[in-house]
Amino acid sequence: MASPQDHAYHLLNEYSNGFMVSQVLFAACELGVFDLLAEAPEPLDSAAVVARLGTSSHGTELLLDTCASLKLLKVEVRGGKAFYQNTELSSTYLSRGSPVSQRNMLLYTARTTYRCWGHLAEAVREGKNQYLQAFGVPSEELFSAIYRSEGERLRFTRGLQEVWSVCGRSVLAAFDLSQFPLICDLGGDFFKDPLPEADLYILARILHDWTDDKCSGLLQRIRRTCKP
Numbered sequence: 001m002a003s004p005q006d007h008a009y010h011l012l013n014e015y016s017n018g019f020m021v022s023q024v025l026f027a028a029c030e031l032g033v034f035d036l037l038a039e040a041p042e043p044l045d046s047a048a049v050v051a052r053l054g055t056s057s058h059g060t061e062l063l064l065d066t067c068a069s070l071k072l073l074k075v076e077v078r079g080g081k082a083f084y085q086n087t088e089l090s091s092t093y094l095s096r097g098s099p100v101s102q103r104n105m106l107l108y109t110a111r112t113t114y115r116c117w118g119h120l121a122e123a124v125r126e127g128k129n130q131y132l133q134a135f136g137v138p139s140e141e142l143f144s145a146i147y148r149s150e151g152e153r154l155r156f157t158r159g160l161q162e163v164w165s166v167c168g169r170s171v172l173a174a175f176d177l178s179q180f181p182l183i184c185d186l187g188g189d190f191f192k193d194p195l196p197e198a199d200l201y202i203l204a205r206i207l208h209d210w211t212d213d214k215c216s217g218l219l220q221r222i223r224r225t226c227k228p
């Protein structure tokens with residue numbers, strides 16, 4: 001029987017290696033493994049995946065098997081050969097053709113968020129985000145890192161839409177919104193641009209980015225613009 005010490009050691013390993021799970025997910029997404037398998041008419045072996053993705057044989061085999069062990073892929077062995085296909089999770093959330101795909105959000109997490117988290121100890125020591133170390137931009141200008149290229153800007157914007165495609169319905173169904181005919185989800189340059197007039201404003205994923213002073217300035221702007 002496993003001792004409490006065994007459990008503790010197991011937990012320690014899970015925590016310290018947790019980033020590898022994220023990286024397997026990110027790499028498979030970035031390489032297009034889930035898109036390829038979603039578009040293939042039948043399960044593919046690793047040689048077929050290698051041929052289509054132009055990746056190394058050894059690396060691809062390891063990646064596919066790791067995805068299978070994480071339940072991101074299903075594997076079936078026929079004639080001594082492994083054939084891979086998407087699981088429900090990967091076909092629903094990871095392949096780009098799915099209406100609720102989260103692929104762009106994952107790639108944003110991989111390329112932006114992950115890089116900042118590599119500096120967490122420093123962030124705690126200094127009490128501020130690490131965009132300067134990760135991207136060379138001042139900590140208060142985090143969006144210039146997020147929007148560092150047109151490709152990254154598009155990825156982030158599409159990623160935000162992807163999250164709404166999954167969570168939007170429950171957010172909107174959580175309250176009786178029948179008295180608010182026009183609802184505005186705030187985005188863009190809301191400190192400077194005129195705010196669109198609306199009956200209700202949603203500040204999803206906004207306030208946590210700013211100081212209390214900035215937030216109270218923004219809430220006052222909204223109060224002035226909000227329909228009575």
Ligand SMILES: C[S@@+](CC[C@H](N)C(=O)[O-])C[C@H]1O[C@@H](n2cnc3c(N)ncnc32)[C@H](O)[C@@H]1O
Binds near residue numbers: 185186189206
């Ligand atoms: C995390 S997004 C949330 C957007 C939207 N509410 C959603 O949930 O999809 C944050 C928003 O802040 C905006 N933003 C970034 N920097 C800004 C700045 N300096 N001034 C005003 N708005 C900014 C971005 O354009 C983006 O639309």
